[in-house]
Amino acid sequence: MSLLEIRNLHARVGGHEILKGIDLQVNAGEVHSIMGPNGSGKSTLAQVLSRREAFEVTEGAILFHGKDLLAMKPEEAACEGIFMAFQYPVEIPGVGNAYFVRTALNAIRKYRGLDQLDAMDFLPLYREKMRLLDMDEQFMNRSVNEGFSGGEKKRNEILQMAMLEPSLAILDETDSGLDIDALRIVAQGVNAMRSPDRAMIVVTHYQRLLDYITPDFVHVLVDGRIVRSGGADLALELEEKGYVSIESEARQTAPASA
Amino acid sequence: MAVQTAQLESYLESFTDFVRATAPETPAWLRDLRDTAFARFCEVGFPTTRNEDWRFTNISALARIPFRPARETDRVVAASLASSHLAAWHMENALSRLVFIDGLFVPALSTIGALPQGVVIDSLRNQIAQRPAFVAEHLGRYLDTVRDPFCALNTAFLEDGAFVHVPRGIALERPIHLLFVSTAGPAHTPTMTHPRNLIIAEEEAQAAIFEDYVSFGAEIHAFSNAVTELVARGNSNIEHFLIEREHLQSFNFSTLRIEQARSANVASHSLLAGGALVRNNVHPVLAGEGGECLINGLFIGSGRQHLDNYMLVEHASPHCASRQFYNGILDQHAHGVFHGRIIVHKNAQKTDAKQTNRNLLLADDAQIDTKPQLEIYADDVKCTHGATIGQIEDNALFYLRARGIGEIEARRLLLEAFAGECLGRIKSGPARDYAQAVVEARLFALATPAPSPAGAAETKERNWEEVG
Numbered sequence: 001m002s003l004l005e006i007r008n009l010h011a012r013v014g015g016h017e018i019l020k021g022i023d024l025q026v027n028a029g030e031v032h033s034i035m036g037p038n039g040s041g042k043s044t045l046a047q048v049l050s051r052r053e054a055f056e057v058t059e060g061a062i063l064f065h066g067k068d069l070l071a072m073k074p075e076e077a078a079c080e081g082i083f084m085a086f087q088y089p090v091e092i093p094g095v096g097n098a099y100f101v102r103t104a105l106n107a108i109r110k111y112r113g114l115d116q117l118d119a120m121d122f123l124p125l126y127r128e129k130m131r132l133l134d135m136d137e138q139f140m141n142r143s144v145n146e147g148f149s150g151g152e153k154k155r156n157e158i159l160q161m162a163m164l165e166p167s168l169a170i171l172d173e174t175d176s177g178l179d180i181d182a183l184r185i186v187a188q189g190v191n192a193m194r195s196p197d198r199a200m201i202v203v204t205h206y207q208r209l210l211d212y213i214t215p216d217f218v219h220v221l222v223d224g225r226i227v228r229s230g231g232a233d234l235a236l237e238l239e240e241k242g243y244v245s246i247e248s249e250a251r252q253t254a255p256a257s258a
Numbered sequence: 259m260a261v262q263t264a265q266l267e268s269y270l271e272s273f274t275d276f277v278r279a280t281a282p283e284t285p286a287w288l289r290d291l292r293d294t295a296f297a298r299f300c301e302v303g304f305p306t307t308r309n310e311d312w313r314f315t316n317i318s319a320l321a322r323i324p325f326r327p328a329r330e331t332d333r334v335v336a337a338s339l340a341s342s343h344l345a346a347w348h349m350e351n352a353l354s355r356l357v358f359i360d361g362l363f364v365p366a367l368s369t370i371g372a373l374p375q376g377v378v379i380d381s382l383r384n385q386i387a388q389r390p391a392f393v394a395e396h397l398g399r400y401l402d403t404v405r406d407p408f409c410a411l412n413t414a415f416l417e418d419g420a421f422v423h424v425p426r427g428i429a430l431e432r433p434i435h436l437l438f439v440s441t442a443g444p445a446h447t448p449t450m451t452h453p454r455n456l457i458i459a460e461e462e463a464q465a466a467i468f469e470d471y472v473s474f475g476a477e478i479h480a481f482s483n484a485v486t487e488l489v490a491r492g493n494s495n496i497e498h499f500l501i502e503r504e505h506l507q508s509f510n511f512s513t514l515r516i517e518q519a520r521s522a523n524v525a526s527h528s529l530l531a532g533g534a535l536v537r538n539n540v541h542p543v544l545a546g547e548g549g550e551c552l553i554n555g556l557f558i559g560s561g562r563q564h565l566d567n568y569m570l571v572e573h574a575s576p577h578c579a580s581r582q583f584y585n586g587i588l589d590q591h592a593h594g595v596f597h598g599r600i601i602v603h604k605n606a607q608k609t610d611a612k613q614t615n616r617n618l619l620l621a622d623d624a625q626i627d628t629k630p631q632l633e634i635y636a637d638d639v640k641c642t643h644g645a646t647i648g649q650i651e652d653n654a655l656f657y658l659r660a661r662g663i664g665e666i667e668a669r670r671l672l673l674e675a676f677a678g679e680c681l682g683r684i685k686s687g688p689a690r691d692y693a694q695a696v697v698e699a700r701l702f703a704l705a706t707p708a709p710s711p712a713g714a715a716e717t718k719e720r721n722w723e724e725v726g
Contacts, residue, residue, distance in 0.1 A: 050660050078662035090657040094675025103671065104661035111662070143675075160661065 001066055003028045003199050004049075004168055010059035011048050018044040020224035021060070026168070029196040033210055033235065034203045036221035037243040042203045043087060045221070046172040049201070050084035051077045064168065078104075079111035083166035085157035087173040092144040097156070098126055100144050101163050108164060129162040133189050151182035158189040169193065170201045175209035187212030207239040222250045266300060268324040269411075276327055276415060287394050288386065288416070295403045295413035302407050311406075314595040314627040315566040320509050320535060325450035325481045327415060328360035328443060335359060335441045339474070341367055344437065347472055351688035353432035354379045359439050361451030361482075362418050376425035379434060382456055383418040393421070397456055400487045400517045406539070408511050412452045412485040419454035419484070422467060426491075429464035433499075433689045436469050438484070440504055442476035450481040457486065459494040461519075466497040466689050469512075473505040473532075480504065484512040490522035492546065497525045499689060501696055503532035506561060513539040520546030520575075527684055528555035529693055530565045531700040541570040544578035544606075555584040556680040558700050559592030559624075566595040569613075573606040573639075582613040585680050587673060588624035589704055598643065599631040606636050613643040618650065618676055620704070670705035677701060 004026040011019040018041045026032055036042050047055045049062070051074040062069040064080060072080065092100070106116045117125075130137060133155045145153050154174055161169055171190065175183055190200070190213055202213055210218075210232065218234040219226045222243070227250035228234065238246065273296050277289075284292075304321040305312040339359060344367065349355065356379065357367035363381030370379055378385070386393050403410040420436045436455065443449050459465055471482060482504070490496050502510045510533040516524050526540050542551045557565040571580045586594040596615040617626045630643035650672050658668035677697050684690040 052656060052660075073665070074656060074659040075662050075664050075668075078660055084660055086657065086660075090651075090653045092654050092657065092672070092675065094678045095671055100658075100661075100671075103667070104658075104663050107664060107667065108662040164661065 002026060002063075003065065005063040006060070007062070008060040009045075009048070009057065009062065011044060011055050011057045013044060013055050017058070018224055019048070022224070022226060024219065024226065026199045026201065028167070028199055030217065031194065031200045031202060031213065031215045032217045032219060033215035034201060034219050034221055035205070035207070035235065035238060037247065038205070040221040041224045042205075042221050043172055046084055046170050046201070046203050049077075049170055050074060050082060075107065078164075078166075079108050081167035082170070083161050083164055083168070084170040084172060085154070085161060085174050087176065089145050089153040089157055091146045091148075093146050095144050096141050097144055098123065098140040101126065101160055104160070105163055126163060129159055132162065132192060133159050134185050135159060150177045151179065154178060154182065154186055155189070158186055162189060162193060167197060168199050168201070170203065172203045173205060174202075175204055175206060183209065184212065207235045210235045220246055222247050225250075265321060265324050266303065268326070270300070272327050273414060276417075280417060283387065285386070285390050285394075287390075291398050292414050292416060295410045295416075298403055299407050299410040299414055302410075304407060311568065311597070314597070314629075315535070315537060315564065317535065320481065323448045323479050323481070325448045325479070328441075328449035328451050335443055335475075339364070339367060343474065344439070347437055347470060349433065349435045349468065349688060349692050351432055352435040352468075353430055355435040355437065356381065356420050357437045357439065358418065358420075358453060360441055360443065360449065361438070361453050374428050374430070377428060377430065378421065378423040380421045381418055382421045382454055385421040393456065396458060396487065396489060397454075398487075400489070400515045400543075401485060401513070402515075402541075406513065408483055408537070409485055409513055412454060412483050412513070415450075415452040416454045417452070419456070421455070422457045422465065424459045424463035424465050426460040427462045429495075430466070433466040433468050433687075436467065438469065438471045438482065439474050440472070440480040440482055440508060441474045442478045442480075446476055446478050448479040448481070450483060453482065453484040455484070455486040457488040457496075457498075459488075459490050459496050461492045462494060463491070464495040466499070466687075468499040468501070468689060468692070470499075470501045471504055471510055471512075473508060477505045477507045479507050479509070481509040482511070486512070486514045488514065488516045488524070490516065490518045490524050492520045492522060494519075495523045497527065497685065497689065499693065500526070500528045500538065501693065502530045502536055502538070503696060503700070505532060506534050506563070508533045509535045511537045511539075513541065516540075516542035516551065518542060518544050518546060518549040518551060521548040522546065523550045525552040525554065525683075527680075527693065528557075528567065529680075529696060530555070530557040530559075530567070531696060533563065533565070535564045537566045537568065539568045539570070541572070542580065543572040543574055544580065545574050547575045547577050549575065549578040551578070551580045552683065553580065553582040553584075554680055554683045556586075556677055556697065557584070557594055558587045558677070558697070558704065559594055560589040560704055561592065562590075563592045564595075565592070567597065568595075569598045571598075571600045571611065573600070573602045573609040573611060573636075576605065576607045576609070578606065579610040580612070582615075583680065583683065584615045585676060586615070586617040586626055587620065587676065587701075587704065588617065588626060589620040591621075591623045592625070594626045596626070596628045596645070597631065598629070600633070600641060600643075602632075602634040602636050602639050602641065604635040607638045609636060609639040609641070611639070611641045615645040616676075616679075617645070617647045618673070619647060620650065666705050666707070670701055673701045673705055674698065
């Protein structure tokens with residue numbers, strides 16, 4: 001059984017159909033990269049997977065660990081093991097980082113029938129992961145993402161991912177806006193989490209991130225459909241030729257109904 | 259004025275009975291004080307919304323109900339109460355705890371504790387009997403009974419409350435807990451109480467005083483009309499707390515009149531969580547140079563609650579600073595008011611006055627009226643004000659949920675963060691822990707969507723809003 005199976009997924013937001021029939025299988029241990037030009041539906045796919053309600057699924061199915069993902073609320077999907085690193089992490093004044101992550105971790109542990117972690121159990125773990133991401137301990141008590149730089153926000157996303165240990169991590173343009181140092185740190189954090197039990201979907205517009213996180217598969221999304229799939233080489237080809245050639249190829253091979 | 263004065267006869271009758279019943283223990287100066295105040299009340303009656311100070315709060319429902327003083331019957335109730343009945347409102351680590359049942363001090367339920375030399379914590383009634391000259395010197399001296407008929411009414415029925423005197427240089431490290439319990443009385447008829455507190459902090463004294471208003475027993479129309487006069491002498495440091503969490507048939511009116519001398523530092527923290535119609539007046543006068551006043555508040559309403567905060571901050575001396583921060587959280591049909599008036603008198607140069615009112619509306623029918631009113635007669639001052647009205651952000655809610663936190667818990671977290679701004683301004687210690695527990699309990703109730711079969715019953719309660 002695949003970890004994630006997406007079948008003929010159609011989704012719309014604000015009355016516009018964005019995803020027009022996505023099929024994708026992701027097995028445990030694999031890293032898939034979804035690439036594509038602006039407006040191709042990459043982020044929509046990430047949002048649907050994290051169960052954002054504004055994104056309405058009109059057709060198709062998603063099985064996660066064999067369960068119907070589309071029947072789940074965002075918190076249920078998270079408790080089942082889905083984690084999305086946000087493209088634009090949200091600032092939450094008044095809620096401390098450590099408190100937030102501990103609350104999330106305990107919500108997930110409760111869902112899975114595990115004991116709650118108190119601050120004494122939690123903090124050493126949190127500190128260790130912070131060091132891995134080269135984050136200053138003062139972040140611990142600051143409000144979630146409030147006043148953080150772009151790079152700090154993205155590192156904070158990966159820190160949360162490291163703490164919550166999902167079975168499927170979706171990185172939604174985690175690389176955008178990062179300088180090369182921040183990108184290295186983020187990629188290092190992500191690579192440290194690669195494991196045979198965990199899959200990742202790396203959504204990106206640029207090939208650069210894939211220099212640091214080598215995917216097993218690359219899928220090119222154009223106009224709501226996967227038009228090409230391949231190995232890591234495909235990313236390099238895209239880098240060379242750009243999306244334009246693939247888009248025109250896609251148009252030629254697309255069914256007439258499109 | 260017909261509605262407003264309809265019950266004047268009832269008040270007259272109550273007052274006559276009250277004067278007769280208390281005659282043997284009442285000194286002449288106190289009789290005069292009450293008589294003058296009652297005459298003033300009769301003269302002006304209850305305010306209408308045509309009065310600018312009452313523009314957003316219609317009190318006609320209160321004015322229509324024939325309240326009688328609780329004292330006539332409620333000694334029976336007080337005698338039947340044990341400390342265990344009050345366990346829910348126990349403050350850990352309080353220095354003293356004074357319990358008032360329907361406005362009257364109940365020694366058997368109170369603990370004064372061991373006090374430093376010279377500190378007096380007692381009922382006002384005892385102190386009127388024991389130290390009449392000292393009490394007479396202060397009582398009613400600071401309160402404006404001409405402007406505010408509720409202050410006049412309180413003074414007319416003035417009988418008991420808390421008396422706190424902290425001598426020069428004494429710092430009380432633990433808070434003083436004043437617990438005001440409204441009961442349904444034996445007859446379950448609408449009752450009124452007029453608690454009157456007098457707090458004198460001499461030079462360089464320090465204290466934290468907690469006024470805590472709660473209900474016990476059946477829900478009836480209860481009217482608590484409290485006044486506190488707080489005198490903060492030079493360089494003193496005082497924290498005052500008001501917690502209103504009576505049940506939803508209660509009318510709670512309170513006035514905190516603060517007189518601040520040179521370099522005195524006073525903080526007023528108000529937390530309105532209960533009550534049907536609540537009016538919270540905070541009136542500091544910065545009468546000496548270099549005084550600082552923090553006016554911090556949080557009001558949390560749901561159902562048909564009406565929570566009105568009326569601030570009157572008077573800068574009467576140079577180099578004083580005042581900070582007003584009020585946060586409101588309103589759900590369902592609740593109506594909140596923040597009226598922040600600042601008066602800077604002519605000689606109060608270098609005044610630094612700031613006012614911020616932030617509100618979260620959780621439902622379409624929730625309402626907030628926020629009004630700054632600045633009157634500045636000095637020319638070298640800094641006065642700022644700002645107000646915001648917002649909702650729980652969908653993005654923030656989704657972010658929390660996407661990490662596995664359930665929707666109710668996520669809402670609660672966001673509400674607590676908003677309320678936390680106010681709690682964070684309280685010095686840490688037993689008082690903050692106590693206030694925090696009250697807030698958390700209230701927010702938990704608010705974040706948890708209750709199945710509401712009481713929809714029909716709720717509609718009946720909206721009396722004070724509809725009659726003009």
